[in-house]
Amino acid sequence: MSKRPVAANLPTSAHPNSGFRDEMNFAEFPLASLSDRVADNQKTLEFTDTIEDSSTGKDVVRTLVITAADKFGLPTALDDELLLGLIKLSVEQGFTDPKVYFSRYELIKKLGWRDESKSYRRIEDGLNRWTGVTLQYRKSWWVNDEKSWVTETFHVLNSVTVYDRERIARRRMMAKDAPEKALSSFVWSDQVFQSFKAGYIKQLDFDFYKSLTSAISKRMFRFLDKRFYNTGRWEFDLQVFACEHIGLSKNYSNSELKRKLAPAISELETNGFLAPLSDDERFVRERCGKWRAVFVKATKKLAVLPRTDAEHDPLFRDLVGRGLNPRSAQKLLREHPPEKIREKVQLFDQLKERVGEGTIRNRPGWLYAAIVKDFTVGAVASAHPPPVVAVVTPLATVEVSERERAEKSKAEAFERYWEALTEEQQREFEDQAVAGASGFLQKQYHRDKEARGHLWHASRQSILLEHFRRFGSARTD
C-alpha cells in the first residue's frame, strides 16, 4: 500500500503565500457577511451601487443578490477567505481544469489556518455553502472578453467532494495507481472559471491580507486595492462604501459606520496601505445625514515581515538611528551578515564626515543601497557618490498587470506633457482643471491648498490627470 502523503500529490509553490489571486468581480462587491455569523432567518444579502458607464455617460445601477441554501446559510468572512484559497489552488494548476483536487490539510496550510478539527469542518462547511449559494449579478458581473457589465446568475462551485480520513484510506486502497482519487475536489462554475481564464484576476498580497486583524480591514484592502489600479484617490458616499462595498450592516447610522471603519482605517494606515488623513479629511459632511469617505493610497505599502527580536539588536538601532524604516532595517538584518552592515554604517558615517549631509539627498536610501549593492570605500572616495535610491526599496517582485502598465503609461504621458509646459502654462492648465473638476474635489482643493498635505496632493493629482485624460492629449497635438 502506498504510504505517500496525500499532500505530496499536490503541486507546490516556492513560497506558501505567493500566487494568491483575487477575482476582480469578487473584490468589487462583498460575497459574504462581514460578521462571524448570519441570522438563521436571513437568506439573502443584497449590495447595490451606481456607476457611470464611460461609453454612454449614463448611470448604471449595479446589484448583487446573494441567496443562501436553507441548510448551509449565507457565507461569512471566513468563507470569503476560503475562496481565496480555492483560487490559489486553481492558480497552481494553471487554470487548466475547473475541477481541482486538494487535501484539506494542504488548504489549511495555504490559508495559514490552524491545523485543528475546526478548520477541517470550516472548510467543509464553506465548500458546501459556496455550492448552495446563488449569486445574481444584475449589470454587475464584468465579462472581460466582452468588456461589459452583464447580468448573470450562477453558483460559485458546481460540485464539491470532501473525503474524511476513513474515506481517504478506503479510496487509497481502491485506487493505488491514481492517488488523486483519494483527494477531495471541487468544480468551479462556468462563469467563474471563464472569468479566471479571461484574466479578470489580480495579484493579492496574501501576507499583507493575513496580517490584517479585522474582517473590515481585509474587505477594505481587497476592494480598495482593486480600485487603486485606476487612481490613487477615491471618494465614496459613506453608506455606499461601508454597506454596499465593505458589507457592514445597513442598520448602522453614519456615526456607527464611521466608528466601525475607524479601527480598520487606522490599521491600513499603520501598515502603509492608506495615506494617513485627519478625521475631517477622511469623512466629509456634505449635508445633514450625508457623508463622503475619502481614501488615498499610500505611496508605498510596507512589506509584511515576521516579528523578530531585531529591535534589541544594536545594529537595528544603528540603522533606524540613521533614518531607515524599522521594517527595512529588519529586512537588512535578516538578509545580510552583521559585519557587512556594520562596515556600511561606518562607510556612511565616514561619508557624512567627509562631504557633509547635503551631498546625499536621500541618506537612508543611500545606506540601504550601500548594504544591498555592497558599495565599496572607493565609491565614497570618488568625486561622484553612488546612486541615490528610494528609502523603501521594493521588497518583492511584483507582477505588473496590463492594466497597471496602461495606468502607469498614462501617468508618464501626463508627466512628460506637464514637464514640457512653461510655469504659466502649468498654472493655466491647473486653473482649467480645477474649474472642470467635481464640486467635491474643487472644495477639497481650495480648502486644503494652504496646508498642502497628503489629501491636497492626491486631490490635485486626480484633478490634473482627469483633465489631461479629457483635454490634455488634444492640447499636445
Added chain:
DNA sequence: GAATCTAACTTACCCCGGGC
C-alpha cells in the same frame, strides 16, 4: 432626527491537546 455610547448575544478564533 442624527449622532454617540453601552451591553448582550452568538460564533469564529486561539491555544491547548490527542489519535492513527
Added chain:
DNA sequence: GCCCGGGGTAAGTTAGATTC
C-alpha cells in the same frame, strides 16, 4: 502527515438609552 476535540476569548451585530 493528516485529522480531530474542548474550553476560554474576541469581534461584529443589534437594541436601546442618552446627548445634542
